Amino acid sequence: MLDFLQSLAKWLESTSLGTGIRTTGIYPFVQTLHFTGLSLWLGTNVIVDLRLLGVGNQRQTAAELSRALWAWNWIAFALAVLGGFLLFSATSTLYVANPAFQFKLGLLVPLALIWHLVVQRRTETWGREADAPAVAKISALIEMLLWLCVVSAAVEIPSY
Numbered sequence: 001m002l003d004f005l006q007s008l009a010k011w012l013e014s015t016s017l018g019t020g021i022r023t024t025g026i027y028p029f030v031q032t033l034h035f036t037g038l039s040l041w042l043g044t045n046v047i048v049d050l051r052l053l054g055v056g057n058q059r060q061t062a063a064e065l066s067r068a069l070w071a072w073n074w075i076a077f078a079l080a081v082l083g084g085f086l087l088f089s090a091t092s093t094l095y096v097a098n099p100a101f102q103f104k105l106g107l108l109v110p111l112a113l114i115w116h117l118v119v120q121r122r123t124e125t126w127g128r129e130a131d132a133p134a135v136a137k138i139s140a141l142i143e144m145l146l147w148l149c150v151v152s153a154a155v156e157i158p159s160y
């Protein structure tokens with residue numbers, strides 16, 4: 001499996017996309033794209049999670065807030081994934097062999113994403129009243145912890 005990923009990474013790195021990002025000085029702009037996307041993504045997730053936990057403006061329910069932020073939430077995710085993929089394409093062979101990157105992309109991001117989808121869907125019912133049920137609060141807390149794990153794994157990538 002790792003051999004297959006390595007050959008795919010080798011190919012991606014040698015394309016004009018990977019080479020261009022590595023050699024033309026646009027890497028910091030691509031980083032900005034990734035960081036802008038993920039800031040907005042984490043922000044729109046955490047604001048709804050906090051609302052489920054009872055923090056914030058009590059005039060708007062968590063369900064209303066989640067609905068209002070839905071489009072921004074998924075636009076942000078698309079930007080984060082695009083930026084992440086472009087960063088990855090520059091030196092993919094190194095990332096594929098990096099344990100922190102493997103842990104982030106292979107386990108933590110899929111897990112946090114699935115959890116987010118469940119929480120986002122359930123917020124329609126959990127978040128109807130001003131005070132969300134205990135299961136909603138626990139799920140919101142878990143979601144915030146999962147994204148914190150993703151960020152922690154990501155910041156460890158350069159250490160390997």
Ligand code: HEM
Nearest residue numbers: 038041080081084085087088095109150151154155157158
């Ligand atoms: C949406 C969830 C994601 C979050 C919260 C996230 C978070 C982060 C953070 C905080 C960093 C900065 C690490 C540092 O420089 O200290 C980072 C870097 C990076 N991310 Fe993501 N990321 C996400 C998704 C992705 C995806 C989907 C990919 C790949 C397709 C990706 C690929 C990368 C790469 C290649 C770097 C550069 C690592 C380095 O060399 O420093 N990320 N990410």
